[in-house]
Amino acid sequence: MDNLKEYIIEKGQKAKLAARVLSTLDTDSKNKALHAMAKALEENMKSIIDANSIDMKNGEEKGLSKSMLDRLLINEKRILDMSEGLTQVSKLPDPIGEITKMWKRPNGLTIGEKRVPLGVIGIIYEARPNVTVDAAALCLKSGNAVILRGGSEAINTNKVVANLLSGACKECGLPEGTVQLIETTDREAVNIMLKLNEYIDVLIPRGGRGLIQTVVKNATVPVIETGVGNCHIFVDESADLKMAEDIIINAKVQRPAVCNAMESLLVHEKIAEKFLPIIAASLSKLGVELRVCDEGKKIIMDSIKDEEILKHIVDATSEDWDTEFLDLILSVKVVPSLDAALDHIYKHGTKHSEAIITESYSNSQRFLNEVDAAAVYVNASTRFTDGFEYGFGAEIGISTQKLHARGPMGLQQLTTTKYIVYGNGQIRK
Template sequence: MTIQEMGKRAKDAARVLAAVSSGQKDRALLAIAAALRAKEADILQANAEDVQAGRQNGLTDALIDRLTLTPARIEGIATGMEQVAGLPDPVGKLDAGWTRPNGLRIFKTRVPLGVVGIIFESRPNVTVDAASLCLKAGNACILRGGKEAIRSNLAFARVMRGALKESGLPEDAIQVVEDTTRDSAAALMRLNGYLDVLIPRGGAGLIQSVVQNATVPVIETGVGNCHVFVDESANTEMAAQIIFNAKAQRPSVCNAAETLLVHKNIAVAFLPRAKALLDTKQVELRGDETVRAILGGDVQPAVEDDWATEFLDYILAVKVVDSLDEAIAHIARYGSGHSECIVTENYTNSEHFLREVDAAAVYVNASTRFTDGGEFGFGAEIGISTQKLHARGPMGLAELTTVKYQIYGSGQIR
């Protein structure tokens, strides 16, 4: 099937979804969650074939981790879908209403975007997360994953489409592109007339390719060059636990920390404690001269590119700074606008950091790993936007809708 034909089918399905009740959508979501559990063995078999092919093709351990499904991860995906079903439906929500002097009554209401396209790489859970949010918000979706996860993505699609059919909703509300060549990505980027918005999820190369080449509207999800700054007033034990979690809990995701900034007045006390924890996960440290003087020669010397790199691996750049303002300036220069953290016991410093750091999510005394739709209470996420128009941060149901003005009159003319 061509991308053009998929677009036509998605457009037809979107018209149906826009009119169905919240109850119908929720029942379909619960049916999909049940089907995922029932078909777990089939999904895991398809995923095992993807993982085997990935290893043969030389994927890194971090990318294999992003690709791999387990019974626990499938259960988490199904649970997330149930959580989405339990969330309030944004469609039909009244944002505002007012009456003009001429008697016109104007209502600003939430409606679906229509057809949402998503281009993503090696995380097959995106297939289900994206489909569940699109369905709840009344949108049809066309999902184009990478070749690394194609068997897993198609297995998920078969399960979800079957559950949709049994629920009385159009199967074509969820479609997965089987062609993983660049041609299919290029066609999706130019699917004007059918695609209402395109969302890329993946590395910097993919995102920039979509931004630069798409002729349809794009919501840019961002590379996660995230920082943790340890202020001079920080609780060192808390700070060590936060950077350990932010870096090592799952380094292959966009909300993992990539750079640790440490105030000079706490560096000697803090850095050895942090290194001891990070060593338990064999995290490679790349430090400036001050860091290497404190921690010793097994710390690799940092180069300029390290400050701007999203490693997505067990690698952490480390720098000692003279002040809070220097930390903020470093983040402004190298950060990607995703997630930034300060660890501090000083209220004034925390408020200064919150106010001055320009990012989608800014934390005080908490890991950057919480920048996630599920952790924010959205059930799942369609992506994490680092741009400022339409959506910013984890995009849940509300970000998958737009507005329609409904105006009631009694014969007014202008």
């Protein structure tokens, strides 16, 4: 594209103008637009699916993996899901305008903290076209304008979908810049967005580590970092081992490719002889490869003779402790104490989700207090770190940074506050 920078700046200008209107828009108007967006998707299934089939064909030719192609695929069922998602967002409470607190000062000034939109949000994401719809819905409901930059694999689908969403907004009288897609696959477009401080208030990258690091390292626009989760589960000596087994299987196997899946198992040495053979047998049957420390491997080898299981047991390398496998692979380490587990998590954790399985009150409290992560669990699966599971009704991503938002982000995390101050002539002494 010629004049790429001008093209992006124009989007930025339109978004900024739209944000000013959206910031004071009433809830009914936002919900009406969400319903119109849902209707537009349902009434134009054919054009979405046609566009998607071009993306699918290109993807096959490019040799995308089966799982990538599956994430790219749009069919009637998935369009209905997206439409249902829009309706769901319309039912969520509007976060904007809430006075989160209000107090009076001795001089009579009354100061209130009011929830307001962030302004213009840039979302940079990969592959899945449903993010286009999700992100647009959540940004609109929270009174923000959004600039979407999806993955090149989904460009044809995204163009059609974004046009439908944008058209529905326009129909409802919302400004042109409410929902916009960067309609080019030129990678330089991302670099321009990263430095568009004048027009974009916040950037949220959603995707793999490479994308997120590119954004974090190069953006001058404030970023909410999402994603990487090297999540541990520590099985304490007092753990209910059946509970531990169920939770570990859930956390590792239910959906291994997501950031809240478990990547590393720490087992207290006092129960390692009893527990490791059990968990090694269950996980290997589910196709999980275990990368085990020397001590743990010895325990497993001493007690298991079944070759079908043993072929899933390999030696852990030092890199394994820092690897987010996102696959049916688990690193396993025997630790001498809770302190050793805390040290290991401190050293290798990514501050995403960490869990302890224990019946010890004191150890549960120490784990909750001392582990520095977005979400810390006692006797539950790390897989719960999710906006829907937390009851937020939505999720735009999971923040792994400490500023602004930490953990699952729903509508509220797409807002900021301003102070509104009521005076009657006060001056500062």
